[in-house]
Amino acid sequence: MSRLAEFRALEQQLAAQLAELESLKNDDGLKREIEFEKKLRDLLAEYGYSLRNIIAILDPQASRRAPAATESKTGTRKPRDVKIYKNPNSGELIETKGGNHRQLKEWKNEFGADVVESWRTQ
Incomplete structure (x- = not known):
């Protein structure tokens, strides 16, 4: 593919992505999610909490489950056969x-x- 054809194809892809970005900016559902996230992060900062603290409060078992999942991946492996x-x-x-x-x-x-x-x- 020539450099000019490659440039034109990339230009078209960029235009399509910019159009998709504009449509997402006007999406009411996305605006509500962004607003919710901003308010949640402000609230967490106000009280000095992190997302991990909130997860620990809402699901105390989560911290016990996570290490077990990583341990099985990197933990012991099947013993070698003699x-x-x-x-x-x-x-x-x-x-x-x-x-x-x-x-x-x-x-x-x-x-x-x-x-x-x-x-x-x-």
């Missing part, structure tokens, strides 16, 4: 939950990761 590898050459067994096992790394360097993964019994 992986068992058996070296067919030596018969040696390794049980590990992660891939950071010293002997397992040595085997992977020596025999290759694909080969060692084929040794998994569980």
Whole structure:
């Protein structure tokens, strides 16, 4: 698209958005909401309260629910499964939950990761 065509398209989008903004400015419902919010914020400032204080007054359980919701997201995760590898050459067994096992790394360097993964019994 040429720069001129891009400019014209953006100009049309801007005109459409400005028209939508003007129609919202004349909307009585929006005017009432803005007036309500302004009066509410003035009232909160007059008494030294914040929105959190009001939420705590109206819904005391809200503060107890919020940490539980965030805790489940970042809290404990499912424990890793134990992986068992058996070296067919030596018969040696390794049980590990992660891939950071010293002997397992040595085997992977020596025999290759694909080969060692084929040794998994569980």
